[in-house]
Amino acid sequence: MADEGLRPIIVKRIKKGGGGHHGGAWKIAYADFVTAMMAFFLLMWLLGSTAKGDLQGIAEYFKTPLKVAMSGGSGSGDSSSLVQGGGKDLTRKDGQVKKGDDPEMKKTYNLQAAHLKEAQQELERAELARLRSLKTRIEEAIEARPALRQFKSQLLIDITTDGLRIQIVDEQNRPMFALARAELQPYTKDILYEIGRALNDMPNRVSLSGHTDATPYANGEKGYSNWELSADRANASRRALLAGGMDESKVLRVVGLSSAVLFDKENPLNPINRRISIIVMNRKAEESALKDGSTIEVQAASQVKPDIGSTVAKPEPVK
Template sequence: MSLEPKKQPVIVRKVIRKSAHHGGAWKIAYADFATAMMAFFLLLWILNATDDKQRAAIAGYFQEPALFEAGSPVLTVPTGEGSGNAPSTIDFEGGFAPSPEGLSPSQLAALAQRLDSARLESLRLSLQAALDDSAALAPYKEQLLIDVVPEGLRIQIIDREHRPMFDLGSARLLPHAAAILEEIGTMIETVPNPTAISGHTDAHPYTNPDYTNWELSTDRANAARRALIAGGMAEEQVGRIVGLGSSAPADLEDPGAPINRRISIVVMRLETAEAVFEHDSATLELPGD
């Protein structure tokens, strides 16, 4: 009989250390921080460059821009800033001088543009962070295109092969597309900028001559509007609904490509929106008037 002790089996345990995953939430915080810092430094600049009367005028300008006449040395301030019930005025004695003692109309406009750009950049970063971090949006990341265009911040939701946004030939949103639009609507609601929504189709013609790609693209843009509002975007933020049919394809070489079927949402710059809507609401002069 052997008296040798039994050898115990050697157990090797392999420990795999997983590094922590950092989502895109930091991008939202960074966007808010960048916007706050820009606003803070602009505020310091204004406080240093103006006196009390001019600061009151600047505050009135941002509250009621229509009361300020470009190039005028006089700014009307709403009731409550002056005495009595009538609006008061602030005379800048010949206009704003482009010196440390005052702000010219062009400087005021530049200030408003910078704040507007900061808002849109913050929104872009927030949308990008949601794409990186949202479980609901992650599967559709390739169908969302976000870029900056002269009119503002553009968000496009495009069709992919075997992953459309709508039922075939219909304006009924599929559940995943509705979820994407509602998520976007929640974010657009955080800015005051109006939106322009356009629908696009591919070039495949309809057999029904009474309902063409023009009607379909318009109905789809309207369906997108309803989903954005359901997500939280204010109805008053809708500035324009357009159906472009197949007239502006994303893929010029293949008019029937799925990418041509898309919804485009432009969060408009305030300056652009003002110019567009002013043009649209211009008085119509009929012959003989």
């Protein structure tokens, strides 16, 4: 019995061979492989079923995505957003069409046109500032010379849609021209000399027009009439401006309008209707005048609102 307590205990350990469990890493690799193969076959299917025009649009989009999205064109789709919409028709060439009863207008962004418009507006603002500066200079020159200051009431200076307009009008006892003739009075020459020097500093072209009242010229219907008289007075004013220093190339038009455009419509015989109108044209009016067969609308002085900063008073009609 004592020998049984000393019997050794034997523990057998069994070592297992290969072929055991390797984990699940192979499943992840296999899934990636299957996904890649699906993506590859999907790409091949899309390339085979997409029209040539769509392929060009897709290629252009990935080259310059922002340009295609904003300017539109082949392959850009119907949406104006940077993210293009979808569509069922894969054979179309000129973008995608949205289904619906009312056709939706396609929005386009023309950056070049926007820059041109902004530049044009800036040029117009700068030109308007120059014309206002010229208006101030002429008014100051008249105020500085006592010989011209007394004729201030006969000078109407305002800014119209065609540019800066300077009108020299008659008064009852102080006409700008000799009676029924195109001969300038000495003080009229002094005024035109001063205006000619000021206009020569501006790059703008000039239009001259002569006006008369409604008093018919003697034998005007058969011979010399108010039409010839107004044209001759406008041309005499042109010569005076040139004598004052204005460059001859600045004159674009010299016309006689007779009594067709009256200053005082209620009183056609009012001396104020006898006047010379000098327009320093803005770029828009100049381009319109240079077009073949174009006409410029001539408005009566009473129909045009003066510039807000105008300080020259309109003379009262002579009774």
